[in-house]
Amino acid sequence: MRYVHVDFEFPPGVRHPMHDFLDGGDDRRSELLTWRRLPDETLATLFRVAAPRERYLDRLRDIAAIERFETSPGEPPFYLKAYERLGGPTETFLDAFVDTEFLSVPPVVFRPAGRLSFGLVGPPEQLRDALAAVPDRITVEVDRIGSYGGGRRLAGVRLTxxxxxxxxxxxxxxxxxxxxxxxxxxxxxxxxxxxxxxxxxxxxxxxxxxxxxxxxxx
The missing domain is CATH 1.10.10 (Arc Repressor Mutant, subunit A)
Structure with missing residues (x-):
């Protein structure tokens, strides 16, 4: 199996509001562990969040597209299950990978400054078309292509x-x-x-x- 790891950088105009929230400190990050696109065009997601809990949830409540959410108890990091109506840049970004054979290797890591990193398993020959469908304002960098050997990968770790x-x-x-x-x-x-x-x-x-x-x- 072929493995591809990709870094993206979203400028403020196409960044999800909760991604913007991560700019409040270098210790803030969230990891998308699993997700499903439901038939009614709702995106169901499970996140692991390392950020001030109440401020994060207050910001989440202000987003009209978030229909409902629930969280695990305790201090950060905590787990968040959310349901969000798709539309705008998030849907456009996801659509770039809809008609490919790629499978995402969790977690998808969101970090400050609009940075996002994740791995994919699938045919490299489909990569060019998939990345070409990503909105133009999003910066894309492929930092690894190789064989997938399984195991836990620390996605989002930036090494030269x-x-x-x-x-x-x-x-x-x-x-x-x-x-x-x-x-x-x-x-x-x-x-x-x-x-x-x-x-x-x-x-x-x-x-x-x-x-x-x-x-x-x-």
Missing amino acids: ERQREALRAANRVGYYEVPRTGSVEDVAAAIDCSPSTAGAHLRKAEAALVDAFVGRWE
């Missing part, structure tokens, strides 16, 4: 290509073995840079991955 190369090299040379059989110098040699640069790539990549994992489950 050099950081990815460093992680792959570190894994290959035994840097993450216990006991460790490879060194930062080995990683540097594998990706053709200085040890200090290789170390910086690894630290930044590891910090992003740990932050995403801890932020999801704490």
